[in-house]
Amino acid sequence: MRLRLLSLVVLAGCITPSIPIPPPDPSEMQFHLTTTGTESSAVFTYPATEAYKGGTVYLFDRTNGRGVFQVANADGSLGPTLALPATLGDQVVVSIENVEQTVSTCVVLQEGAQDPNHFCQ
Secondary structure, three states, X not given: OHHHHHHHHHHHHHOOOOOOOOOOOHHXXXXXXXXXXXXXXXXXXXXXXXXXXXXXXXXXXXXXXXXXXXXXXOOOXXXXXXXXXXXXXXXXXXXXXXXXXXXXXXXXXXOEEOOOOOEOO
């Protein structure tokens, strides 16, 4: 009986829930938009966040169906990313993935910091 109880305690100690990573905060997101002729694109940056170290950022423009992805920097910051084909007002999903989970936020694209009160519909 003691051996069974000890086994259960050891096994229970190995199963610890992961701490959820926070979704990206729109007010911390920076997009720099560039227009060349009829083409426009956005480059994304996000400040260092411990929880994003070793992760990957995915940017997906719902409006035009295109996206880019890039590994987080060593300090947990994101970007500057590859240029995302996008224009002002597009709905852009920003997803951060690590080994255990993925979190996302969708914003309506604007220059600079994103509006935390203006989410995708």
